[in-house]
Amino acid sequence: MTTTFNLLNHAMLNQVLYELRHGRLQRCRALGLADEDIEVLQSLPPTTLSHLAHSSIAWVEVKVDTTVLRRLIAQAERDEQNERLINRALKLGASSSIMYRCFGLDHSETALRRRVLKIETHRGRPVQLSEAQEHAVWNRWSQLRGDDPDNDPLDAMMMLAEEQHISLTLIWQQIELYGGAPC
Structure with a gap:
């Protein structure tokens, strides 16, 4: 168990010294050090710092918020x-x-x-829905929105695209044409 404490002590001391070297005293305070502790640590010789880092007594406490x-x-x-x-x-x-x-x-x-995602894009004019597809899309859309009006409209459109095997863009355009865009 003391090895764990040694590692924690060592890691904390290294972090504090790093912050001090870069002049970030607020970070040292955020790590739990008082101004007096910061001043003392800055004045310690390397041998004393090494002793602190390798102490078998835990002076660092880990706490989960x-x-x-x-x-x-x-x-x-x-x-x-x-x-x-x-x-x-x-x-x-x-x-x-x-x-x-x-x-x-x-x-x-x-x-x-x-x-x-290796999704191929199609160039040129997009395919248009047939009149039967338009009616099927609008009827299913009305049903989905009627069943659960609080449901996310985009999610309902994606479900519709999956069911009808029609591009989400075409579904979107159809819904936007008759009922407004969901996002």
């Missing part, structure tokens, strides 16, 4: 979910315009993500 940890975990989960949503939208044929409006991704970022 569970509130912050939980927030970080929740944020990481939201970020991961957003990445999955972005990838799903791209795979369903979302245009650069949709990616910008819904996720804030510019054209170059969208193009790079398509390349990474």
Whole structure:
């Protein structure tokens, strides 16, 4: 167990000395040192600093801030979910315009993500929906929105694109034409 303490002591002392060397006294205070401690550490000779670093007595305490940890975990989960949503939208044929409006991704970022995901882009005029497809899209959209009006409109559009095997861009254009854009 003392090895762990030695490593913690050593790591903390190295960090404090690094911060002192770069004149970041506020960082030393944030690490838990008082002004008097900072002054003493700055004046110690290398042999004494080495003794502190290799002390078998723990002078460093590690404490987990569970509130912050939980927030970080929740944020990481939201970020991961957003990445999955972005990838799903791209795979369903979302245009650069949709990616910008819904996720804030510019054209170059969208193009790079398509390349990474190996999504081929089609050049030329986009395919237009037939009248039957337009009706099918609008009827299903109305049903999805009626069943759960609080559901995320983009998610409903992606579900519709998957069900109808139609590009998300075409679905978006159809919905925008008759009912407004979701993002």
